[in-house]
Structure formats: C-alpha cells, structure tokens
Amino acid sequence: MIIDQIKPTKIFLLMDTNTKEYCYPLVEENLTDHTILTIFRGEKEKTIQTCIQIWKAMSDLPLDRHSLVINMGGGVICDMGGFCASVFKRGLAFINCPTTLLSQVDASIGGKLGIDFENYKNHIGLFREPNHVIISSVFLNTLSQKELLSGCAEMIKHALIDSHVAWEKQKVMNTPIIPSDEQISQSIQVKYRYVLQDPKENGIRKALNFGHTIGHAVESNLIETKNISITHGEAVAIGLIAETWLSNQCLGLNKDNLNSICEYLINFFPKIDLHNISKQQFFDALKQDKKNKGNKIIASLIRDIGDCVIDYPVSAELCWDSLNYYKLLSAQ
Amino acid sequence: MIIDQIKPTKIFLLMDTNTKEYCYPLVEENLTDHTILTIFRGEKEKTIQTCIQIWKAMSDLPLDRHSLVINMGGGVICDMGGFCASVFKRGLAFINCPTTLLSQVDASIGGKLGIDFENYKNHIGLFREPNHVIISSVFLNTLSQKELLSGCAEMIKHALIDSHVAWEKQKVMNTPIIPSDEQISQSIQVKYRYVLQDPKENGIRKALNFGHTIGHAVESNLIETKNISITHGEAVAIGLIAETWLSNQCLGLNKDNLNSICEYLINFFPKIDLHNISKQQFFDALKQDKKNKGNKIIASLIRDIGDCVIDYPVSAELCWDSLNYYKLLSAQ
Numbered sequence: 001m002i003i004d005q006i007k008p009t010k011i012f013l014l015m016d017t018n019t020k021e022y023c024y025p026l027v028e029e030n031l032t033d034h035t036i037l038t039i040f041r042g043e044k045e046k047t048i049q050t051c052i053q054i055w056k057a058m059s060d061l062p063l064d065r066h067s068l069v070i071n072m073g074g075g076v077i078c079d080m081g082g083f084c085a086s087v088f089k090r091g092l093a094f095i096n097c098p099t100t101l102l103s104q105v106d107a108s109i110g111g112k113l114g115i116d117f118e119n120y121k122n123h124i125g126l127f128r129e130p131n132h133v134i135i136s137s138v139f140l141n142t143l144s145q146k147e148l149l150s151g152c153a154e155m156i157k158h159a160l161i162d163s164h165v166a167w168e169k170q171k172v173m174n175t176p177i178i179p180s181d182e183q184i185s186q187s188i189q190v191k192y193r194y195v196l197q198d199p200k201e202n203g204i205r206k207a208l209n210f211g212h213t214i215g216h217a218v219e220s221n222l223i224e225t226k227n228i229s230i231t232h233g234e235a236v237a238i239g240l241i242a243e244t245w246l247s248n249q250c251l252g253l254n255k256d257n258l259n260s261i262c263e264y265l266i267n268f269f270p271k272i273d274l275h276n277i278s279k280q281q282f283f284d285a286l287k288q289d290k291k292n293k294g295n296k297i298i299a300s301l302i303r304d305i306g307d308c309v310i311d312y313p314v315s316a317e318l319c320w321d322s323l324n325y326y327k328l329l330s331a332q
Numbered sequence: 333m334i335i336d337q338i339k340p341t342k343i344f345l346l347m348d349t350n351t352k353e354y355c356y357p358l359v360e361e362n363l364t365d366h367t368i369l370t371i372f373r374g375e376k377e378k379t380i381q382t383c384i385q386i387w388k389a390m391s392d393l394p395l396d397r398h399s400l401v402i403n404m405g406g407g408v409i410c411d412m413g414g415f416c417a418s419v420f421k422r423g424l425a426f427i428n429c430p431t432t433l434l435s436q437v438d439a440s441i442g443g444k445l446g447i448d449f450e451n452y453k454n455h456i457g458l459f460r461e462p463n464h465v466i467i468s469s470v471f472l473n474t475l476s477q478k479e480l481l482s483g484c485a486e487m488i489k490h491a492l493i494d495s496h497v498a499w500e501k502q503k504v505m506n507t508p509i510i511p512s513d514e515q516i517s518q519s520i521q522v523k524y525r526y527v528l529q530d531p532k533e534n535g536i537r538k539a540l541n542f543g544h545t546i547g548h549a550v551e552s553n554l555i556e557t558k559n560i561s562i563t564h565g566e567a568v569a570i571g572l573i574a575e576t577w578l579s580n581q582c583l584g585l586n587k588d589n590l591n592s593i594c595e596y597l598i599n600f601f602p603k604i605d606l607h608n609i610s611k612q613q614f615f616d617a618l619k620q621d622k623k624n625k626g627n628k629i630i631a632s633l634i635r636d637i638g639d640c641v642i643d644y645p646v647s648a649e650l651c652w653d654s655l656n657y658y659k660l661l662s663a664q
Contacts, residue, residue: 009626052380059450064624087419089622090446090457114422118391125422126458290421292396294341 002132003032006093008068010034010061014054014081016041019073022142023099027072034070035061039077043232046076046116048124054084068093071130074100075107075232078130079122082113086128096130099139101151101179102233105158105187108133110195110208120288121216127200135188137181148177149269150233153211155183156268157240158190160261161207163306166190171264206300207308209291213299214246214322215239217285221277230272237269241329242322247301249318251309261305266329274327282323283316334464335364338425340400342366342393346386346413348373351405354474355431359404366402367393371409375555375564378408378448380456386416400425403462406432407439407564410462411454414445418460428462431471433483433511434565437490437519440465442527442540451555452620453548459532467520469513480509481601482565485543487515488600489572490522492593493539495638498522503596538632539640541623545631546578546654547571549617553609562604569601573661574654579633581650583641593637598661606659614655615648 003011011034015024018041037057039050063069069092071081078096085094098108114125140148152173159170166186173183191208198205219235244261247253291298296313303309335343343366347356350373369389371382395401401424403413410428417426430440446457472480484505491502498518505515523540530537551567576593579585623630628645635641 048380048384055449055456059452059455059620062620064626065622066625083419087415087446087456087458089455090444090459112422114419117387120391123391123421124387124419126419127422288391288394290397293398294396 002095002134003068006068006131008066008093009064010067011070012037012058012061012063012067013070013072014039014077014084015072016045016074016077019077019099023072023139026138027097041073041076043076043116046080048115048117050080051084051115054081055088058084058088063088063092065089065092068095068131070095070097072097072099073103074098075103078103078107079113079125080115082128082130083115083125086113086126091128093131095132095134097134097136100143101140101148101177101184102154102231103151104135104140104184105151106154106191108135109188109192110205111199119220120285121220122290123288129199135184137184140179145176146231148179149175150231151179152177152268153233153236153240155179155187156265157208157211157236158187160240160244160302160305161194161210161308162190167305171260175268204310206291206310209300209310210302210308211236211239211243213239213286213289213291213297213314214242214319216289217282217319218272218274218277218323220285220288221281234269234272237265238272238274238323238326241265241326242319243299243301245322245325246299246314246318247303249322250312250314251301251303253302253304257305262329263332267331271329271331274323277323279320282320286316286319333362334427334466335400338400338463340398340425341396342399343402344369344390344393344395344399345402345404346371346409346416347404348377348406348409351409351431355404355471358470359429373405373408375408375448378412380447380449382412383416383447386413387420390416390420395420395424397421397424400427400463402427402429404429404431405435406430407435410435410439411445411457412447414460414462415447415457418445418458423460425463427464427466429466429468432475433472433480433509433516434486434563435483436467436472436516437483438486438523440467441520441524442537443531448555451552452617453552453555454622455620461531467516469516472511477508478563480511481507482563483511484509484600485565485568485572487511487519488597489540489543489568490519492572492576492634492637493526493542493640494522499637503592507600536642538623538642541632541642542634542640543568543571543575545571545618545621545623545629545646546574546651548621549614549651550604550606550609550655552617552620553613566601566604569597570604570606570655570658573597573658574651575631575633577654577657578631578646578650579635581654582644582646583633583635585634585636589637594661595664599663603661603663606655609655611652614652618648618651 069085111129117123159166401417443461449455491498
C-alpha cells in the first residue's frame, strides 16, 4: 500500500460533507489511524477562510513535516487541500483521491493547486504534483448525471485538442453518461502528455486552456451574481462553444468542424441563461485572467481538431461576440 | 539594470511604514513606473490577514503573471512579500531588497518564504528563491543599534557553524556595531554554502537552525504574551546560549568553548527577562517546531565550533533546563 511506503507520522484526511457521506464509507476500513476534517461542500468554500480553518486543524493536532494529507473529494478538495498541505510548515506530503469524474480527468494531475479569491477562480495557488494520485471508478457510482456531465466537458476538450481520432471516439458518448475505465484513462493520458512536456505552463501546456478564457469569465461572473448555480463543466462547455467560434473567426477553423462541435456540445449540456452578465462585468472578469499579458486577453484556440494555437490575443469585444454566438444557439 | 532584463508589465513595490519613510527616498528616483503598497511595520503584521490585503491590492491593479514584485524592507517584508508573490496567480517574479542587517545576512537568501500563523513563527510558507536579491549597505545607516544587534545574532551563528577562524574574526566585533561590507559578505557566504548543498533543508542545511529550536520557542511565547518586545536576533541570541549549553550537555562541546561563546553573547546582547514564560507554554511552543518528527523535539547542535550535528533529539525537560542556564547567566 502506498501509505505504508510513505510511513507518515500522522494521517490527516480532508473531505467535504458530500464525500464524508458517500465516499468515506467505501474506504474507511482500509485506512490506518487517521484524523478527519470535514468542510462544507461546494466551490464557494474554496476560500482563504476555509484554508485558515484547515491550517488551524492541522496545527491543533499538530501535524509535523512527516505527516501525510489525503484529499478525498472533487476539484475543490484536491486543489485546496493540496494548497494547504503545500504551504503548511513549508510543505507536507499529500495524496489526492479524486472522487468526481471532473477531478479524476482534470484536477487530479497537473499540479495546479489553489483557491478562489475575491471571486477570481484559482487566483491564489502554486504548482506542485501530489505525491500520489489514487483514481477509482468505485466513486463514480455516487455521482449524479449532472456531476458526471461536468466531468465530460474536460473529456471533450481533451479529445478536441488531441486528434480527430479522439474526437470521433468522443462523439459516441452520450447521455446518460457511464464512462468506462478506458475512456477515463485515455482522457487523463491526453492531459498527462501536455503536462509532462511543459509542467509549469510556459508553452504547449496552455493548449489545455482551450475553452477556459470564456469559461472562467462566465464562471467568475456567475459566482459573483450568485443567483445562478453552474458547474465548472457547464461553464467550460459554454467556453468551448464560444472559443470554437473564436477559432473559426480568428484561425479559420472550418465551418463543418465549428458546426459539428457546437451541435454536439449544445445538445449534450443544458443551455445556461447568461442575460444576467453585463458586458462590463464580463470584461472585468476577462481582465483578471491569469493567462493575460499586460492588457492583452490571451486564449488557446484550435486551427483544426488536434491542432492548438496558444497565446492567441483576442479583443474583449470579440469575446463578447463569442458569448452572443452561444446565446443564439439552440439544442435540437 | 536588473529590472530592464526582466521587462515586467508592471512593478509592485511592497514596503512597511518604516522603509517607506527612510529607505524609499534613497531609491525612488532610480525606479521606473511602479505602484507602491505600504503596510504597518513589525512582526505582528506577518499574518494571513496582511497577505489578503496585499493580494487585494495586487488584484485591483491588476498584476498579471509577467508583473514584478519588489519587496523592500526587513525579514517580514521579504518573507511575506515573497510568499504573496509566489502564490499570486500561481507565481510572479519577485526581487528582494533587504534593508536591515538581519534580512541581509539571513532572510535575503535561502528561499524560505512565509508568514506566522496562530502565534507560530513562519508556519505557513514555501521554498522559493527570489529572482534577484539586491543588497546595499546604504540602508544600514537608517538602522538603530538595536536593529543592527538583531542582525548580529545570525552573523554569530554563521561564524559558530562555519569554523574556528570565522569565530575568532567574529569575536572582534563589538558594540557599537558597524559591520563592513566584507563582514556582511562573508556571513552571507556561510549561509549560501549550506543552502546550495541542500536547498530544501533535508540534511546539512539544518545546521543553520542552530540556536533556533529554543530561540523560536522563546519568540513564539513572547509574541503570545505580548508584554515584552523582543527582536528576532535577541531571541536567537538566547537560543544560541541555550543550545550551546545543550551542545555541552549532549555532545560534549568543551567547557572552554561553552564559556567563551556564552560570555561573548551575554555581554553583546541585553539580558531578557523570561520569567513570564511558563513551562507549559514553552513546551507547547516546542511541540509546534517545524523541525520536529512525530513527538520528538529536534535541534541542530555543535560538537565543536564549525562541527554541527543535525537532527539531534532533545527532551522538552532538557530544553527547559537550557533556558534556566540562560536565566542564571549574567553580563560582566
């Protein structure tokens, strides 16, 4: 067992109320002595205030530098728990145990850790790979279709930046979603190949940001307005549609691909009402994007399926137009 | 100029009220366009709440990933500003410009960044070297003798873990303190040699912790009681005396060295009244030391001058006795 190799002085298990109820019972018996901390579920808990709560619990035990943190949950738990572990006493070992499809195919690898700040997504954080990642499909049975759907957006993105072959395979997947171990593994491998080539995201890894310039701006705005609940996957699906349109406008992605990608996405994901987002709010969120350089908004677009162009500057106005393209689309 | 090489999109200059008043006028004219943030001075500001204030200011500008943070001040500013920069949008470039003798010989290199948390020193943080460090003796003229004294404790430690030759040179230094560029440079080089061999402090770098097991526990306690103001150097000086005694008790450091080291230190630094620290408070602080493994308190001691033994387990009781040794010493 991995934990036996690490020989930690103490084990600290971080979960949210959801994973405590549904996932913890599946693994509890296999874990040696450990202390648990359960926090409320949801992206709105991914704050510095929750980190303070976690660091207090770690200090009270106290954990020492040879203790182990296990993060069992979705992206919020893995990102925030990894961040907390990485800066507690300047860095403890941690294992991520992602329990949602989204966190399995996305947050589990790549070493992006952190929290939201002042409504900006993942604004405070760092790069560090977990000491281990444990992925088990047993947790997927605990998820609703909405949660599985959220993970699918990143799987679709992986297919689009990988190859026509991957995209053709992806198009077969439909609701209700029951991803196979093989599909999950293939999707993770796309991400893994990019991360391995460029761990700190100075170049080609930015391809993984396809859909995320618009996606994050939409998500930030909807966190802010607080009247609409949206999953990360739903925001990324909007981003993928908008940025596929931008790819057509800016890089000449051909019309057939534009149509087939957007048709698939708009039918796969529920349509989200974006009329509450004002142009100014949207521009403000775009301006805070971590990818920006100076005043330039930067996106990762596709010239063709499997052919990504990174560091592409786009105007805020054109981004707004891409959102209007989404608003005008309708499912069939 | 270094900044011209970096070509930052924006420059963010962090200072405290002290450096704003005394140091900023010395460099203002040589700096290109920049935004300043001034925070209150002192160790009690080295908190997560101040980090939140810094991150808000960074977000408001906004800084992007190609911006540069310059930390101009003592250890608090360099440690906290470096930490804030390192996790803002997952890491901005930063330059440390240490203005105190203490931060020049200690905090400026080694990459230990962070803040205090719940009265525990440097409890939250990480390892990252600044992109550049600018050390200028022009700032030393702005310091009081008390502040220069604080820096001397680390210089004395460097001499003790380096060699008999360094120690003989150090002993010549006396109050009033006017350190030469050469003395500062030699002291930094001792630290630099250790850091270079072991950047993440897994082994030999721990020699630099000599004096800091007891020193930090005393400092934590005095932060907590809040009625006594003590500089880091004064706490380290107490730690050096206590741990030199421990070195004699545990490793047979010879009596002549014990006497000469402690006599030098007790005459160099003002005697601090430690009667307010209860045994239990002291034990609690020792338990939180980042160097500990499980329940064991770990210290770095010296078998001889220039011959350090790391990872040496000491009992809490013996640590308490070492503090009593300090209490019984008197200056001549």
